[in-house]
Structure formats: structure tokens, C-alpha cells
Amino acid sequence: MYEDLTVEAIKSRILARLTTNLQTREGSYTNDVISAAAAEIAEVYHSMDALVPAFYLDETSGTYIDKQAAVVGIVRKAGTKASCAITFTGTDGAQVPSGTPFYTAAGLAFLLRETAVIADGTATGMLDAAQVGDLYNIGAGEITQTLKNYSGISGYANEAAAGGTDPESDASLLARYLDRMRRTATSGNPYHYQQWANSVAGVGASRVIAKWDGPGTVKVILTDPNMEPAAPETVEQCAAYIEQQRPVGADVTVTAARAKELAVTAEVTIDGSTTREAVQTAFEKAVKEYFGTVVGSVFGQNLDGQLDTLEAETYTVSYNRISAILLMIPGVVDHTTLLVGGGTENISMAPDEVPVLTEVTVS
Structure with a gap:
């Protein structure tokens, strides 16, 4: 906003306002004083650019979003911790104390909620993630380590974890x-x-x-x-x-929301700049983003059971859009087959449904 207000521009404007016959050439006392003042004034102007995202919020406004949202009672969601069940096997009477940490191979930590005591050869407990985040929604059997071995405990296995969400973006x-x-x-x-x-x-x-x-x-x-x-x-x-x-x-x-599970299968022609594995990874990510965009848009529109015919308030997952997403992936030349939910037509979604991508196969 203030790009034109450079030190030299400000200095020239100040010099133009002088009405005395003081010497103002470079190196003179007057010129030196004005130069120093112009530099400070320019810094002030340029720092004022930072006020724009504070008053006109967008996704780059950072903590200013929190400050303005708090004025109307909206607080950033802190995220939630995942949890999962864990089953221990061992000798009756053996215990695993509450708070015992367990880890995945990637180092994600979970803490035992309550002391587990073996009875009839097994015991079941609950693990809570050490931190919030979607990353902690691990699969069954992914917990493989703990800090110490407990007497009488011969093994353990976790079920899939759920409930972990990231802090609000x-x-x-x-x-x-x-x-x-x-x-x-x-x-x-x-x-x-x-x-x-x-x-x-x-x-x-x-x-x-x-x-x-x-x-x-x-x-x-x-x-x-x-x-x-x-x-x-x-x-x-x-x-x-x-x-x-x-x-x-x-x-x-x-x-x-009700899940409408959709698998996507494609046969592609690629050039030498990529691999089918890379295409599959990129395609899966892009399709999930597309599904999320569609749902986010549709769910912003509320309905009235008496004013709207709910059976008719469907929305569409576009087959052609998914085809375009595939063709836009770097290295993809063409596709000969593309099946979305087993077919080649648009997918109609009920007003309370969301598309859930179950599998992507690229060959």
C-alpha cells in the first residue's frame, strides 16, 4: 500500500516544504537530519501494511483471526485426542499401571487410562493419545513398544484409534x-x-x-x-x-452424516516423468480434496422439511470432474478406463450423505 513512500521520496517531500535558505545539499547538516527522519517515517508507513490483514481478515491474518473472532464469542477449536482399546495377555493378577506409555513405531505416544489387571488370562484397557491430532487415529496393531516390561504380561494389541482431530485451521x-x-x-x-x-x-x-x-x-x-x-x-x-x-x-x-462409500479405479497412460504409484497417491489426495470441497459447499445450505422436498434436494459428485482431476496430474497422458463407484456416471448424493473414498486403484 505504501510502496511509493520510500526514504528518498519522503526526503524529497520534506525538502520541498522548506522555506528557508539553509544549505540542503548531500552531506549538509540539514540534509543529514532530514534523511534520518525520512528513514524512520518510511519504516512507520511500511509497518502499517501489517494492519491491513488485522482489519480485513483473510487466511493470512493469523492471530488476528483469533482476536476478532473472540470479540463475537468464537474461539479456535483446540483439537481432540484419539483413544483406542488395548488388550493385554498374561498371568492372572499381573498389572499394568495407569499412565503407562505405549508407542507406535513412528513414536506416537498413548497413555493407559486406568490400571489393567489380568483375569482369566486377559485384561482390556483404554489408551488416550498424548497429544491432540488426526495423526493419532492409528490402525489396529500399530502400537508396538513400551518403556518397560511388566512382570506377568506376555503381550498386548491395540484396536484402531478414533476421535483425534487437529486444532482448527x-x-x-x-x-x-x-x-x-x-x-x-x-x-x-x-x-x-x-x-x-x-x-x-x-x-x-x-x-x-x-x-x-x-x-x-x-x-x-x-x-x-x-x-x-x-x-x-x-x-x-x-x-x-x-x-x-x-x-x-x-x-x-x-x-x-451418512457415508456413501465410493471406490475409484483407473487405467492410465503415463509418460516417463512419473510412476503409477505416484499417480495413485496424487490422485487419491486430489479426489479427497474434491469430495471435501463439494461437501463443504453443500452443507453450508440448510433445509426446511416443509418448504423443501427433501428427496429432491440431492447433490452430485461429478464423474467428469474426477476425470479432469486425473488428467491434470503431472505425467498422466490419458486414461482408458475410469470407474467411480463402479460406474461412469455422476453420483447422486442424498442431502444427509457424504462421499467417502474407500479405495483408489491406478493401473
Whole structure:
């Protein structure tokens, strides 16, 4: 904004304002004093550029998003910790103390919630991730290490972990702030329910259907931050929070979005700059991003069971868009076969459904 206000430009403007006959040539006392002042003034002008993202928020505004969002009661979601069950085998009476750390091969730490005591050869406990984050949603059997061996414990195996979410991104927090400023959420209208739902950790997007089962009924449909069905514990927490906030008399149902599982299979022609494995990895990532964009857009549009014909309020996952995504991957020349959900047509999604990518195969 102030790129033209250089030290030399400011200095020239000051010199032009002088009405005395003082010597102003380079090296003179007057010139030296004005040069120093011009340098400081230029620094002030240039530092004012940093105020623009503080007043006009975008995804680059960083902590200013938090500060302005806090003014209207919106706080960045801190993320949640994953948890999983673990089964121990060993001698009856043997114990594993609460707080015992267990680790994956990658070094992700989990802590035993309560002391586990072997009875009839086994014991079951719960592990909580040491930190928040989606990274801790590990698969079954991925915990392989602990710091010490406990007497009488011969083995252990974990189930898949769930419930871990990353701290809210700048983009997500900004979107919630802008929704709050642009949409009137009041008196338990659909935007109000959406605002309550989106403030709960683990919720990525929500869609509200007013009067879905007649007057006085409200359905709130939730996704996780990856725009896939929200975890059961997130649904439970969201329902409890909305119950504290909602107007008296409303009959509220909070549920996870229904998953429509889609596998994608492609036969491609590639050039020498890439491999099919690299194409498959890039394609999977891009398709997931496309699914997320579609869901995020659709779930921003609430519905009314009496004003809208819900059966007709479908949306589409575009076959041609997925084809274009594949062709845009570097090194892909063409594809001879592309199946999305087993077919070559657009996929129709119900208003409470989200597409979930189950598998990508590139040959």
C-alpha cells in the first residue's frame, strides 16, 4: 500500500516544504537530519501494511483471526485426542499401571487410562493419545513398544484409534467468523443450530434440516474436519452442547452424516516423468480434496422439511470432474478406463450423505 513512500521520496517531500535558505545539499547538516527522519517515517508507513490483514481478515491474518473472532464469542477449536482399546495377555493378577506409555513405531505416544489387571488370562484397557491430532487415529496393531516390561504380561494389541482431530485451521476459523458476521443466528433458527454445532471440537461442517419430522423438530447432520461422517463421540458431545443452548420445546436430533462409500479405479497412460504409484497417491489426495470441497459447499445450505422436498434436494459428485482431476496430474497422458463407484456416471448424493473414498486403484 505504501510502496511509493520510500526514504528518498519522503526526503524529497520534506525538502520541498522548506522555506528557508539553509544549505540542503548531500552531506549538509540539514540534509543529514532530514534523511534520518525520512528513514524512520518510511519504516512507520511500511509497518502499517501489517494492519491491513488485522482489519480485513483473510487466511493470512493469523492471530488476528483469533482476536476478532473472540470479540463475537468464537474461539479456535483446540483439537481432540484419539483413544483406542488395548488388550493385554498374561498371568492372572499381573498389572499394568495407569499412565503407562505405549508407542507406535513412528513414536506416537498413548497413555493407559486406568490400571489393567489380568483375569482369566486377559485384561482390556483404554489408551488416550498424548497429544491432540488426526495423526493419532492409528490402525489396529500399530502400537508396538513400551518403556518397560511388566512382570506377568506376555503381550498386548491395540484396536484402531478414533476421535483425534487437529486444532482448527485458520481457514476454518475464518469461515466460522464470516458466517457469524454474515448470517443472522438468533432465536434458535437454523443458522443458530449450525453455529452451535460448528463450535464443537471434531465438527468440520454441519447441516440443519428444520421441521424434518414435522413442526418443532430439528435435525443437525455432522461431518468431521475431513468432511466425512463425524465420530460417535463428537455427535454425543455436540448433542449435549446443543441441548444446553437450544430453545425450550424443540425436538432436536443430532446425527453423523451418512457415508456413501465410493471406490475409484483407473487405467492410465503415463509418460516417463512419473510412476503409477505416484499417480495413485496424487490422485487419491486430489479426489479427497474434491469430495471435501463439494461437501463443504453443500452443507453450508440448510433445509426446511416443509418448504423443501427433501428427496429432491440431492447433490452430485461429478464423474467428469474426477476425470479432469486425473488428467491434470503431472505425467498422466490419458486414461482408458475410469470407474467411480463402479460406474461412469455422476453420483447422486442424498442431502444427509457424504462421499467417502474407500479405495483408489491406478493401473
